[in-house]
Amino acid sequence: MSPVGGDGVSGRAVVTGIGVVAPSGIGADAHWATVTARERRTGPITLFDPAGYPTRVGGEVPGFEATAWVEQRRLVQTDRWTHLGFAATRLALADAGLPERAPDPYGYAVTLASSSGGNLFGQRELQRLWGGTSRTVGAYQSIAWFYAASVGQLSIHHQFKGPCGVLVAEAAGGLDSLAHAVRTIRRGTPVVIAGATECPLSPYALACQLRSGLLSDVSDPRRAYRPFDRDAQGYVPAEGGAVFVVEELGHAVSRGARIYGEVTGWAATHDAAPTRPDAAEATHYARAMWQALERAGVDPSEVDVVFPDALGVPAHDRAEADALRSVFGDRPPPVSTQKPLTGRAHQGGSALDVATALLAFAHDTLPASAGPDDPAEGCELDFLREHRTPRHRVALVAARGFDGFNTALVVRGAAPRPRRPAEA
Template structure:
C-alpha cells in the first residue's frame, strides 16, 4: 500500500490574523485586512498598500538571541511552526530528531535585515555589515533556523519557485514521508515589505497603485489593476497516516495529488503565462490523486489580479473543467499576495473549510471581467466530495497544483443542559 501523508497541524501567521481560527474568521466574514504600509515609509513609492500581520510581537515566539540573527520573514516562520506543532499535539523538540524534517518554500529571503545592513554598509561610518548578514538574508535561513531550534534532523530543504513554492513544499513533504520520515514541517512565510523588496516587485509592473485598500486588489474583476503585496503565510505538520493514527492525532485532510510544470519563459511586462502548461499541472495533480474534474468541490486559484493573467488563469480552468463550471473561491483580496506564503495560506483555507464543513464565499470579484466569468462562490455552502484543488503560478513560468481531500467534518459539540455542570478547572 502506498504510504499516505496527512496534515495534522496548521499554523497561520498572516494579515488575516495569528492562528488558524483567526484566519478562518477573516475568510468567512470577508473582512479586508490590507492597509497602509507601516514597516517603512512608502511615501515615495507608487504602491503604498499591503497586507501586514497585525499585532505581531516576535519576542512572543522566539528568544532575542535567535531574533537578532534573523529577518522578520524567519520570525513569522518561528511563530507559524510553533502554532502548527501545538495544533498537531507534537512537542517543540523532537523525541526522534531523524524522524522529523523541515521543507519550506522561499523566494526573496531576508529583505528587511538585508536592507538595514546594506544601508549601514554604504551610509554609516563603520562601512561594515553585521556578522549575521551572511545568513539572515539567505533564502534557506528559515529552514536552517527551525531545524536547529527544534532539533529536526531528517532530510531538510527549501523550495524556490515563487508563489508556486507553497504548494511545491507540501508535495515535497509527501515525498519525504513516503521515503520514511514520519513527520515533516512544510509550508511557507514571506515578508516582501522593505524599500528594496518593493522596488524589485514594482519593476514587474504587476503591483497595484491604488491607495484605497478596499479597491486595491481585485482579481478577475473589471477593475483589476495589479496585486497588493503581503507578508506572512502558513506552516503545516505533514505526517505519515499510521504515525498520526497511532498517537490519536486530529487529521485535517490528506495531500493526494500534485503537479508542477514550467512555461520556459520569462515573466515580462506583456506576458501572462502559458495557460496550457498551467492546465497541465492541474491535470497532473488530479490524475495522481485519482480524482475526476467533476469531483472537485472548489478551486482556490492563483488570482494575480492583472487582466491578462486573470484571463489566462480562467482559460486554464476552463481547459481542465470543460463545460462544468467548477466553484472558485479566493480570499487573497482580503490579505494581499504573500507569494509562496500566499499559496500556503490557500491550503490552510481549504483544509479549514473541510474542518468547518463550509466552503467560504469568494472575496470577489464584484463584476467579473470579460473572459473571467467563472463560477465564483457567492454564498458559503457545504462541501459534497470534500476535494479541493489549490493552484498557483510563480514568476518566470512556475505552475503548481495540489489536490487535498478533507477528513470528515468534526461533529458539533452536544449542548449541555442547563443543570449539567461544566468541566472543572484543569480537567482533561
C-alpha cells in the same frame, strides 16, 4: 481515514497541524474568522515609509511581536520573515499535539518554500554599511537574508534532523513544499514541517516587485487588489503565510492525532517564458492541474472548489480562467479566493490557500469568494457568492510563480469535527 496495511505504515501523507501567521490573523481560528466574515485586512504599509513608491498598500500581520515567538539570541540573527516562520511552526506543532523538541530528531524534517529571503534584515545592514560611519555589517548578514535561513534556523531550534530543504518557485513554491513533504514521508520520514511564510515589505523588496510591472498602484485598499474583476490593476504585496505538520498516516493514527486532510496529488510544470504584465499563456498551467487530478485519482467532477492563483493582472486572470475551462470544460467547479482580503504573500499566499481549503473541510463550509464584484471579460467563472457545504471534500489549489512556474495540489478533507453544543 484509516491506515492501509497491517503494519500501520501507509506512505500516505496527512496534515495534522496548521499554523497561520498572516494579515488575516495569528492562528488558524483567527484566519478562518476573517475568511468567513470576508473582512479586508490590507491597508497602508507601516513597516517602512512607502511615500516615494507608487505602491503604498500591503498586507501586514496585525499585532505581531517577534519576542513572543523567538528567543532573543535567535532574534538578532534572523529576519522578520523567519520570525513569522517560527511563530507559524510553533502554532502548527501545538495544533498537531507534538512537542517543540523532537523525541526522535531524525524522524522529523523541515521543507519550506522561500523567494525573497530576509530582505528587511539585509536592507538594514546595507544601509548601515553605506550610510553609517562604521562602514560595516553585522556578522549575521551572511546568513539572515539567505533564502534557506528559515529552514536552517527551524531545524536547529526544534532539533529536526531529518532530510531538510527549501523550495524556490515564488508563489508556486508554497505548494511545492507540500509535495516535497509527501515524497519525504514516502522515503521513510514520518513527520515533516512544510509550508511557507514571506515578508516582501521593505524598500528593496518593493523596488524589486515594482520592476515586474505587476503591482497595483491604487491607493484605496478596498479597490487596490481585485483579481478577475474589470477593475483589476495588479496585486497588493503581503507578508505571512502558513506552516503545516505533514505526517505519515499510520504515525498520525497511532498517536490519535486529529487529521485535517490528505495531500493526494500534485504536479509542477514550467512555461519556459518570462512573466509579462501584458501577456500570459495557460497551456502548461492547465497541464499541471490535469496531472495533479490524475495523480490524485480524482475526476474533475469531484472537485468541490478551486483556490486559484488570482494575480489580479488582467492578462494573467484571463489565462487562469482559460486554464480552468480547459481542465473542467464549460462548467468549472466553484472558485473562491481570499487574496483580496490579505494581499498576495507569494509562496506564503499559496500555503495560506491550502490552510483555507483544509479549514473549510474541518468546518464543513466552503468559504465565499472575496470577489470579483464585476467579472472581467473572459473571467466569468462560478465564483462562490455564499458559503456552501462541500459534497466530495476535494479541493484543487493552484499557484503560478514569476517567470513560468506552475503548481497544482489536490487535498482531500477528512470528515468534519463534531460540533460542540455551543457551536450547534
